[in-house]
Amino acid sequence: MAPTSETLTAERILEATEEVLRRHGPAKATVVDVARALGVSHGSVYRHFRTKAALREAVTKRWLDRTSGELSGIVAGGSAPEARLRDWLAALFAAKRRKAGDDPELFATYMVLTDEAGTAVGEHITDLTTQLARIIEAGVETGSFTATDPEASARAVFQATGRFHDPCYAREWEQPGVEGEFEAVVELVVRGLHA
Template sequence: MTTDTTLTAEQILTAAEDALRRFGPAKATVVDVARTLGVSHSSVYRHFPSKAALREAVTQRWLDQAHFQLAFISTEPGPAEERLHRWLVTLFAAKRKKALDDPELFATYRTLVEENSRTVGANIDTLVDQIAQIVQDGMEKKDFKLAHILTTARAVFDATAHFHHPAYASEWSDPQVDERFEAVWTLILNGLRAK
């Protein structure tokens, strides 16, 4: 049992994930979260002013966890080609792990993503900016041909959507999915490389 004075936002988010996993996004309530923590629902509302705010925070937490390593890859030294490949592989692996290891929570995540388009939109902007950083490095080193950086980065993100967008999660366990990913990567790389 948690007391109101020691209750943290992180504890609430963990309990919210548990409630969402057990009851699904349509039935999970703030009362369920509070009950898990052994506190009143008003204690939860002290940290999150509404159910929508709590669900948005859960969504942001999932996105942050799935994309934790990507920021490091986008800024580390090394050839842009290798970094971009590793960045895309890491994104795909993180999404696939969440989808295959915890399908109930991933289904909930998909629902919350649809509800929280502003949170997801901001997250996509961050991911595209990370790709843009790698693309810019490649252009500056003349490994990638010159082009509009953000447009190119968004095109790379969109071209690989099959391997990170939740709508395609049912296909990520296909034995050929890694081969298909590498084929798309080769096509992207050939388009990026300076002649």
């Protein structure tokens, strides 16, 4: 039975949009395609997302939020701040590599969408640097890190490790020796934060 607009949720629309984007790519995917995949009229989709741009922004945010969600558990974890920082950076690198390697078509689609996304990418980066700042603050509180401005330090750490999470470097993530290069950068960052 096809869903009706009463049972249609934003989450179901976003799931269908992701599948449509995977099949058709960002240039050819339309709201009509999403509606067809759900068995509803395109007007039903527009009741949840007023424009195609709003739908694309929401699906991009959902994709980015998955990474933030994975990492938030590490921030709240009970291990020492240095271990949390190492684990967080490793998990970020692993999540980005997984997205690029497991579904290259969808990753390429999201590269296009993130370029056009209004606020989703900026909010994602703010969320990630806020998580880093919380880890650094915990390190300052325990005396393992020294940082007069944990938020500035978090932004610096994020920028210093960009090669291992910025999607523009995705082609390099599978090259031989990249893990060793990642470990060397993380070691340098951690030593720089030590009290």
